[in-house]
Amino acid sequence: MRWGVVTFPGSNDDRDVLRVVERVLGDEAVSLWHKDTDLRGVDCVVLPGGFSYGDYLRCGALARFSPIMEAVRAHAAAGGLVLGTCNGFQILCEAGLLPGALVRNRSLRFVCDVVTVRVERTDTPFTYGCRTGDLLALPIKHGEGCWIADEATLAAVEAAGQIVLRYTDRAGRAVPEANPNGSMANVAGVCNAGRNVLGLMPHPEHAAERLLGGEDGLRLFRSAQAWLGRSAAGGRREPTVVPGP
Amino acid sequence: MAVVVTAALAAEHGLTAEEYEKACALLGRTPTLEELGVFAVMWSEHCSYKSSRALLRQLPTKGPAVLQGPGENAGAVDIGDGLAAVFKIESHNHPSAVEPFQGAATGVGGILRDVFTMGARPVAILDALRFGSLEHPRTPYLVKGVVAGIGHYGNCVGVPTVGGDVYFDAGYDRNILVNAFTLGIAPRDRLFRARAAGPGNPVIYVGSRTGRDGIHGASLLASAGLDASADKRPAVQVGDPFTEKLLLEACLELMRTDYVVAIQDMGAAGLTSSAVEMASRGGAGIVLDLDAVPVREPDMTPYELLLSESQERMLLVARAGTEEAVAAIFRRWDLQAVVVGRVTDDGVFRARWRGREVCAIPAAALTEAAPVYRRPAEEPVARLEEAQRLELAAVREPADVEQALLALLESPNCCSREWVYRQYDQLVGGNTVVRPGGDAAVIRVEGTRRGLALTVDGNSRYTRLDPYLGAVLAVVEAARNCVAVGARPLAVSDCLNYGNPEQPDVMWEFQQGIAGIRDACLALGVPVVSGNVSFYNETEGRSIPPTPVIAMVGLLEDVEAHVTPWWKAEGDAVVLLGRTREELGGSEYLAVLHGLVRGTPPWIDLEAEKRLHRVVLEAVGERLLRSAHDVAEGGLAVALAESCFGGPRLGVRVTLERGMRTDALLFGESQSRMLVSVRRRHLGRLRDLCRREDVPLAVLGEVRGTHLVIADLLDLPVETARERWRRVLERRLG
Numbered sequence: 001m002r003w004g005v006v007t008f009p010g011s012n013d014d015r016d017v018l019r020v021v022e023r024v025l026g027d028e029a030v031s032l033w034h035k036d037t038d039l040r041g042v043d044c045v046v047l048p049g050g051f052s053y054g055d056y057l058r059c060g061a062l063a064r065f066s067p068i069m070e071a072v073r074a075h076a077a078a079g080g081l082v083l084g085t086c087n088g089f090q091i092l093c094e095a096g097l098l099p100g101a102l103v104r105n106r107s108l109r110f111v112c113d114v115v116t117v118r119v120e121r122t123d124t125p126f127t128y129g130c131r132t133g134d135l136l137a138l139p140i141k142h143g144e145g146c147w148i149a150d151e152a153t154l155a156a157v158e159a160a161g162q163i164v165l166r167y168t169d170r171a172g173r174a175v176p177e178a179n180p181n182g183s184m185a186n187v188a189g190v191c192n193a194g195r196n197v198l199g200l201m202p203h204p205e206h207a208a209e210r211l212l213g214g215e216d217g218l219r220l221f222r223s224a225q226a227w228l229g230r231s232a233a234g235g236r237r238e239p240t241v242v243p244g245p
Numbered sequence: 246m247a248v249v250v251t252a253a254l255a256a257e258h259g260l261t262a263e264e265y266e267k268a269c270a271l272l273g274r275t276p277t278l279e280e281l282g283v284f285a286v287m288w289s290e291h292c293s294y295k296s297s298r299a300l301l302r303q304l305p306t307k308g309p310a311v312l313q314g315p316g317e318n319a320g321a322v323d324i325g326d327g328l329a330a331v332f333k334i335e336s337h338n339h340p341s342a343v344e345p346f347q348g349a350a351t352g353v354g355g356i357l358r359d360v361f362t363m364g365a366r367p368v369a370i371l372d373a374l375r376f377g378s379l380e381h382p383r384t385p386y387l388v389k390g391v392v393a394g395i396g397h398y399g400n401c402v403g404v405p406t407v408g409g410d411v412y413f414d415a416g417y418d419r420n421i422l423v424n425a426f427t428l429g430i431a432p433r434d435r436l437f438r439a440r441a442a443g444p445g446n447p448v449i450y451v452g453s454r455t456g457r458d459g460i461h462g463a464s465l466l467a468s469a470g471l472d473a474s475a476d477k478r479p480a481v482q483v484g485d486p487f488t489e490k491l492l493l494e495a496c497l498e499l500m501r502t503d504y505v506v507a508i509q510d511m512g513a514a515g516l517t518s519s520a521v522e523m524a525s526r527g528g529a530g531i532v533l534d535l536d537a538v539p540v541r542e543p544d545m546t547p548y549e550l551l552l553s554e555s556q557e558r559m560l561l562v563a564r565a566g567t568e569e570a571v572a573a574i575f576r577r578w579d580l581q582a583v584v585v586g587r588v589t590d591d592g593v594f595r596a597r598w599r600g601r602e603v604c605a606i607p608a609a610a611l612t613e614a615a616p617v618y619r620r621p622a623e624e625p626v627a628r629l630e631e632a633q634r635l636e637l638a639a640v641r642e643p644a645d646v647e648q649a650l651l652a653l654l655e656s657p658n659c660c661s662r663e664w665v666y667r668q669y670d671q672l673v674g675g676n677t678v679v680r681p682g683g684d685a686a687v688i689r690v691e692g693t694r695r696g697l698a699l700t701v702d703g704n705s706r707y708t709r710l711d712p713y714l715g716a717v718l719a720v721v722e723a724a725r726n727c728v729a730v731g732a733r734p735l736a737v738s739d740c741l742n743y744g745n746p747e748q749p750d751v752m753w754e755f756q757q758g759i760a761g762i763r764d765a766c767l768a769l770g771v772p773v774v775s776g777n778v779s780f781y782n783e784t785e786g787r788s789i790p791p792t793p794v795i796a797m798v799g800l801l802e803d804v805e806a807h808v809t810p811w812w813k814a815e816g817d818a819v820v821l822l823g824r825t826r827e828e829l830g831g832s833e834y835l836a837v838l839h840g841l842v843r844g845t846p847p848w849i850d851l852e853a854e855k856r857l858h859r860v861v862l863e864a865v866g867e868r869l870l871r872s873a874h875d876v877a878e879g880g881l882a883v884a885l886a887e888s889c890f891g892g893p894r895l896g897v898r899v900t901l902e903r904g905m906r907t908d909a910l911l912f913g914e915s916q917s918r919m920l921v922s923v924r925r926r927h928l929g930r931l932r933d934l935c936r937r938e939d940v941p942l943a944v945l946g947e948v949r950g951t952h953l954v955i956a957d958l959l960d961l962p963v964e965t966a967r968e969r970w971r972r973v974l975e976r977r978l979g
Contacts, residue, residue: 009487009490009491009578009579010401010487010490010491011403012402012403012490012670012673013403013673013675015674015675016673016674016675019675019691020675049673050403051400051401051403051486051487051490053487054401054485054486054487054488054490055401055487056487109393109667109668110393110396110400110667110668110669110670111667111668112666112667112668112669112670112671112672113667139672141400141670141671141672141673143400203672205675206672206675211678211689211804211805212672212675212676212677212678212689213680
């Protein structure tokens with residue numbers, strides 16, 4: 001599989017995603033520059049974490065105007081895979097490719113920790129290899145990860161099954177104490193109506209090696225591999241499932 | 246309109262009468278206003294190290310792994326696989342005391358630049374922080390500001406903060422310490438230095454524009470007689486981590502070419518010090534065209550242009566003819582690169598502005614010829630004798646040791662630091678193996694099997710009671726923390742925070758500190774490759790406790806073999822290596838439970854310490870140890886508790902052999918001890934290693950259940966104790 005990772009000015013986790021794709025997954029990794037206008041034939045575009053343009057304005061508010069975003073929009077419209085983590089999620093919301101918005105954590109402080117998220121839907125390319133209710137241990141590190149939406153949007157998103165990941169405690173309960181940033185309905189990740197664009201605040205690329213504390217993040221990457229393989233093979237192919245926590 | 250320079254004006258600039266005379270003599274004339282400003286900053290304590298230079302020469306700086314010792318932007322050591330670890334620790338105390346958020350943020354920015362200036366990609370930040378008592382009304386504001394500032398800068402630049410330490414002590418009530426450390430990785434044959442060469446080569450300015458901020462920051466803030474007050478705020482710089490990130494990426498891209506001759510960041514004293522230092526180190530001259538300097542505001546005077554401390558700027562010397570290629574790289578990152586001068590062969594630092602030469606000083610006059618002081622030093626005998634006197638017989642043992650342990654676990658200096666490090670990105674870069682909270686952080690060296698251990702240490706209660714022994718113990722503790730994770734201590738960067746060097750007792754403390762670091766580093770075979778001195782840490786005439794902070798880097802040949810402090814499995818044997826003496830001097834226990842900061846710090850036998858290191862490192866190499874934890878503040882009882890608090894959070898049941906005061910047994914801080922756990926079947930082998938090295942070994946008990954049990958003394962549920970230990974800072978800082 002061919003992955004593209006966009007580097008905006010201020011992207012920080014771009015190198016980390018590239019390394020996971022290349023060294024851990026053994027896939028093809030393409031570094032994309034924000035001033036590019038062509039995605040060079042990648043199957044999945046990743047918008048990585050960081051502080052694009054310093055995020056001195058609203059997070060992601062400037063990055064959405066980068067030349068590459070036109071190509072990302074077209075790719076998404078054509079059903080291509082798009083994954084946004086952290087700042088990438090913020091950019092996708094700002095660009096209108098995902099519903100809702102991300103605002104400052106309710107604590108008003110940056111938070112770096114490992115959280116538990118529950119897989120709500122497996123009918124997306126990125127959770128295809130999971131089972132509903134699976135719990136993943138994933139790191140978060142953000143100051144503005146509180147997902148909000150107006151009532152109508154939240155209801156529509158819930159009804160359409162676009163909430164893909166929710167923060168829970170270790171027992172899998174979506175309780176307020178397990179919510180690290182104050183997100184509505186404990187939302188950790190949402191997808192678009194077409195299900196091919198996923199944004200999440202946790203960092204799957206930082207949970208991809210046992211040495212570094214866990215491998216749960218690989219399940220999202222491997223799901224995408226399997227999902228693409230399924231399309232090619234014309235049927236459901238069993239993904240490589242890494243044992244959960 | 247030209248200002249007439251007089252001895253009085255020189256005094257306002259912080260130069261003494263003798264220094265001003267010396268400057269005039271070196272020039273052979275009266276300096277211009279601009280020249281006076283240049284002399285004042287370059288001869289400031291901060292830039293010239295005039296009070297410490299002579300003493301610093303005592304430190305051991307050589308070793309087989311040393312690629313670059315003190316004198317450059319950062320030190321560098323060989324870590325194998327063709328790579329170098331480049332690192333340095335630096336203080337940003339006075340700015341942080343005045344404006345904690347920006348002070349701490351720009352401290353991080355400055356040390357990052359020192360490291361990437363050498364051609365190394367920064368991969369880890371650590372911070373040693375010293376605050377006043379938590380009861381002091383200003384402390385919460387300062388803690389919150391400093392922590393947020395460090396996070397703001399480090400998180401945004403994309404370099405993980407992987408460790409550090411935090412202490413609270415009333416001795417820092419009005420003069421907090423913020424010491425920031427950065428380590429970067431570079432190819433060992435591609436280290437860049439700051440030595441200007443090649444007459445005619447262009448001097449190129451890159452990064453942010455120059456504004457009026459931070460003028461005389463270095464010389465004014467870090468000098469005597471200035472209190473941390475709001476009216477100094479304009480002298481604190483403002484950081485822009487986004488520009489730093491662009492500058493970092495652009496510089497590293499540039500350094501993959503062969504265009505660069507020399508490069509230096511503009512830190513304290515900005516354009517002046519970067520140009521002068523490059524010229525001086527290279528034995529060259531530099532001429533600057535101040536009209537070419539990119540400015541943020543109109544009508545800046547040449548004086549301001551020379552002395553501004555605007556952040557996120559670098560000065561480099563490139564090969565002639567590569568100007569456009571250099572500029573193209575910076576343009577790609579939306580930064581400007583402007584030629585502002587040339588290298589010359591006359592050894593003179595010149596600056597021109599609107600057709601006239603406003604400055605012409607031999608570079609060596611500003612560096613090598615800068616004043617060096619051997620300031621009088623005198624031991625404060627009476628004060629120390631009084632402080633070291635401790636009548637243990639008069640210290641009552643606690644009636645309830647369970648409550649005593651909880652009090653220690655909830656004390657500001659022993660409680661969890663999670664509230665602090667949760668605000669830092671610990672993971673970016675994808676190489677963090679052991680996150681904050683262990684003895685030392687461990688990072689993987691990307692693309693290799695190796696790892697690096699990183700720690701900062703310095704117990705100011707010890708240095709207050711014995712400035713020499715305290716410094717020895719700071720080095721030893723740092724080394725032991727490296728060893729605890731399985732790393733061989735490699736090299737040190739030291740940050741020496743002291744009071745007013747013009748006071749003989751402070752100067753004596755400083756001498757003792759240097760001697761302690763020297764002796765410990767020599768004994769352990771660990772060179773000092775970089776560092777920083779911060780004097781004048783005082784408010785209203787009261788100096789801080791002497792505070793040498795030791796940053797140590799250790800090497801793991803196989804990062805997979807690293808060890809953490811936390812119990813791993815029920816049934817493992819719990820073993821104490823090393824000897825417990827009846828010592829309570831300078832302990833956290835005495836301070837927290839008896840309100841006493843007295844006595845002499847714990848005894849240290851450096852040979853015994855080395856033997857302990859050999860045992861632990863060999864045991865790690867043979868994969869014998871399931872956990873290892875240094876016994877430090879709070880003693881054995883706190884170490885046992887901490888080993889329960891992380892990882893799978895298992896309990897422990899131990900029985901301690903009595904034979905001394907119970908408080909000393911539980912809470913004493915005897916050195917050269919390590920608390921480890923091993924599989925039962927490996928006990929024999931560990932015993933053999935200890936016998937060979939003559940290290941005392943005691944099997945205390947085993948990992949078991951959900952309680953922390955010390956037979957006949959205490960029984961606490963791990964979760965209850967952990968919650969109390971964890972919540973302290975959150976509760977007190979909000």
